[in-house]
Amino acid sequence: MFARARSGRHDLSEVRPLKRKHGGASDRSLFDFSSNVNPLGPPASVRLVLSQGAELIAAYPSPDAHEFCAAAAEYHGVPPECVLAGNGAADLIYLVTRLFTGSRARVIVPAFTEYEDALEAADIPVNRGEADVTFLANPTSPEGSLIPPDKIIETPGAIVADESFMNFAGEEHSLAPSAARDPRLIVIRSLTKFYAIPGLRLGYLIAPPETIDRLRRLQPPWSVNALAIAAGVATLADREYAGRTRTLVPRLRAELAASLETLGLEPLPSAANFILCRVPDADLLCRELLEFSIAARNCDSFTDIEKNRFVRFAVRTGPDNKRLLDALREIARTCPVNR
Numbered sequence: 001m002f003a004r005a006r007s008g009r010h011d012l013s014e015v016r017p018l019k020r021k022h023g024g025a026s027d028r029s030l031f032d033f034s035s036n037v038n039p040l041g042p043p044a045s046v047r048l049v050l051s052q053g054a055e056l057i058a059a060y061p062s063p064d065a066h067e068f069c070a071a072a073a074e075y076h077g078v079p080p081e082c083v084l085a086g087n088g089a090a091d092l093i094y095l096v097t098r099l100f101t102g103s104r105a106r107v108i109v110p111a112f113t114e115y116e117d118a119l120e121a122a123d124i125p126v127n128r129g130e131a132d133v134t135f136l137a138n139p140t141s142p143e144g145s146l147i148p149p150d151k152i153i154e155t156p157g158a159i160v161a162d163e164s165f166m167n168f169a170g171e172e173h174s175l176a177p178s179a180a181r182d183p184r185l186i187v188i189r190s191l192t193k194f195y196a197i198p199g200l201r202l203g204y205l206i207a208p209p210e211t212i213d214r215l216r217r218l219q220p221p222w223s224v225n226a227l228a229i230a231a232g233v234a235t236l237a238d239r240e241y242a243g244r245t246r247t248l249v250p251r252l253r254a255e256l257a258a259s260l261e262t263l264g265l266e267p268l269p270s271a272a273n274f275i276l277c278r279v280p281d282a283d284l285l286c287r288e289l290l291e292f293s294i295a296a297r298n299c300d301s302f303t304d305i306e307k308n309r310f311v312r313f314a315v316r317t318g319p320d321n322k323r324l325l326d327a328l329r330e331i332a333r334t335c336p337v338n339r
Contacts (some may be wrong), residue, residue, distance in 0.1 A: 031320055033313045034297040036165070036274045038196040038250065039320070043241040045234040046197060061226035064216065066223065068232040071202045072189075076171075077234045078180035081209040083226045084216060085232070087188035088201040089164050090114050091235055093135075095206070096160055096186055097122040098218050108132035109304035112141050112162070116303055138173070139165045142299045144270030149175050153185075160186045162204075166241070167194035168186040168249055169271040179206040186211060192291075193273065194245065195235040202228040218257050249273050253315045259315075259325050265337060273315045280336045281306045288335055292327035 047263045049056075064126040065085035073080040086092040095120045097105075105124050115135040119126050119173050134155050134274045141198060144186070146169055166174050166189065179187040202224065207215070224232075235241075257267040266278035279285050282298045289296050299310040315322065328337055 005097050012303065019308070026230055030293050030295045031323055032295045033289075033316060033320075033324060034295045035174065035198070036193055036312075036314045037198055038194055038245055038249070038273065039162060039239070039247065039315060039317045040196065041184055042046050042198070043235060043238045044242070045238045046195065046231045049230045050227065050232045052230075056226040056230055058076045061222060061224065061229050065224040065229050065232075068202075068229045069204065071233045071236045072206075076174075076176045076180075076206065078177060082180040082206055082212060083204055084207070084212050084219070085202070085229075087203075087228075088192060089203040089226070090118075091164060091166060091190050091201070091218070091223070092188050092203050093120040093160075093162065094121065095215060095219055096188070099211070099214060100124055100158070102158060103132035104130065106134045107303060108136035108140075108147075109302075110140075110142060110299075111135075111303045113301055113303055115162075131157060133160060135162070136162045136253070137162040137164070138175075139169050139270070139272045141165065142274070142276050142297070142302050142305070142310065143268050143271075144272035144274055145268070146173055146271045149173060149178070153178070153182075158184050158186070160188065162188045164188070164190035165193055165272040168245070168273050170246070173271075176206045179208075183208050183211065191232055193233055195241075196325045197231060197235070200231055202232050204232075216273045233317060237289060238241040242285050249315055252318065252321060255318075256313070256315055256321045256325075260322075260328075261330065263325070263328050263337060265328075274312050275315065276310055276312045278309055279311050280309075282311045285311055285331070288325075288331045289327060292323075292330070294324055294327055 019315055031283060031326050069083040070080045070085045073116060083186060093114055103124060105119050105126050107126055114127050138161055161175055163174055176187045179185040183279050184206055186207045189207045192198045260267045260277055268276045286296050286298045297312040299305055299312055
């Protein structure tokens with residue numbers, strides 16, 4: 001299925017470069033609505049693990065993070081040999097593209113630009129027509145909408161499904177169990193967003209054992225550090241934190257969306273921990289929000305999205321969301337924020 005048939009050079013002129021403004025040390029004085037992490041912050045279980053960090057870093061981690069892979073396998077009810085750990089979802093996206101050298105790829109858009117960046121780095125052409133492999137996000141980004149699993153499975157060729165925000169939507173929508181037995185399917189998961197640990201960089205993918213074996217041969221050993229392995233095991237076992245999140249975030253999201261709509265913005269339905277809004281001038285609105293020490297995500301860097309018309313807000317705590325809404329009301333006095 002993977003990287004068997006095609007070779008040769010390809011025209012990559014339509015692949016768009018990523019405007020890399022994501023990540024790095026943040027300004028602690030900003031209320032950051034551009035970063036989609038759990039408003040609860042890291043679980044207490046992770047904080048406990050990190051407090052023991054001096055002991056963990058005194059020895060090499062397992063080369064293949066087998067403890068974490070076993071925990072992820074148990075979480076999804078799949079065999080451990082169907083799980084591969086990585087240094088975050090982005091690391092795994094770049095790794096997976098190496099399976100498809102000489103193939104044609106398609107990306108379901110609008111989309112996170114990391115897919116096309118990774119494909120370009122692997123010299124794999126991206127087109128909108130027939131393809132050997134399809135990359136997609138579910139829930140989608142930047143919208144946060146869900147694609148029915150049966151519709152995804154109907155896609156011809158190989159499928160790489162990025163489920164980085166699936167923990168917020170619910171595991172009943174996930175293709176992870178199917179990926180363990182379907183040779184066409186690879187599912188990528190991230191712990192960054194749901195467990196609020198972006199600084200640790202931890203993700204994993206699920207695929208049949210044959211695919212995992214091929215990827216493991218392409219991946220450097222010790223790709224996941226000891227702190228991340230221990231934190232990952234702790235997070236996947238922390239059902240209390242997961243339950244609180246799945247109660248809190250939908251309520252905060254619904255309240256924020258309703259208030260944004262009242263202000264005249266156009267929030268799109270979302271199953272994730274963020275809300276995409278259509279606005280008259282995204283650049284202007286983001287600049288105005290910075291005057292109130294609020295960072296929002298201008299979505300121009302996403303592939304195939306109408307430019308300067310969409311802003312994305314993370315769902316944060318109740319007081320933080322109120323601060324955003326108060327700022328938008330003040331901005332609306334002198335600057336159009338609604339349609």
